[in-house]
Amino acid sequence: MTTDAHTPDRGAIQSLDRAAIDSFLHAQRIARLGCHVDGLTYVVPVIYAYDGESVYTVTTEGQKVTMMRANPRVCVEVDEYDAVRGGWRSVIAQGDYEELAGDEVGQALALLRRRFARGEESGGARELGPSTVVLRIRLAEVSGRAVTR
């Protein structure tokens, strides 16, 4: 975030180590994927699950899938802002987009189902339509920062 310059006395920016980054990525639910093709940068929110190496989500064919197929190098961003105190935490990573097939689809859906279970059973694979895309982004070059106030 960017209020640090404006309120320099409230909290210094700290780097998160890998354990803190992992804990944060396990705890959060929304990531923003940044992709780029032919001069257009596009940022889109996704509900994700994290297995310690990659983020997984399920979506339908559309602009972001078209763009990530054309250029699989994407940015993954996750953040949390404390509106009361003004502190924040964010993780930014580079990663490579992969579409899953076969057994990996079921494993990814099971991971997502455990993460987002709301006291109901979901049928999983039988609900997937022909335009459904289950995707994984392996994270590399991961960095995290936080300000505590």
Next chain:
Amino acid sequence: MTTDAHTPDRGAIQSLDRAAIDSFLHAQRIARLGCHVDGLTYVVPVIYAYDGESVYTVTTEGQKVTMMRANPRVCVEVDEYDAVRGGWRSVIAQGDYEELAGDEVGQALALLRRRFARGEESGGARELGPSTVVLRIRLAEVSGRAVTR
């Protein structure tokens, strides 16, 4: 978001009209800026204020400023997720990065101060260091979507 394919019976995706987009951008506090230079896409969260046409923030020189100076065409993304019900709302826009100078700096800082006031007075311009950048991104090609559950 991307659970719509997985839970097709819960809520259809609706487009937000301009009034709903404006209301949402006035109400939210965190935007993600997506920028791209030389094959690297970078998404970074910022605390922003909105005046109906542009988003404003204040930051310090660093990777995102360097990148936006090199390629001012950026993506602005704002979202809100209801973790209890699973509904969500998002706005995605293209825009052009501009660094402010002169009177526009004070106007932008006043807008940010009103938005983020926490019952205290802030000195404004006298707190700005030499590496502080006050920036505006004029929004164009704005779209918004929502799922209510």
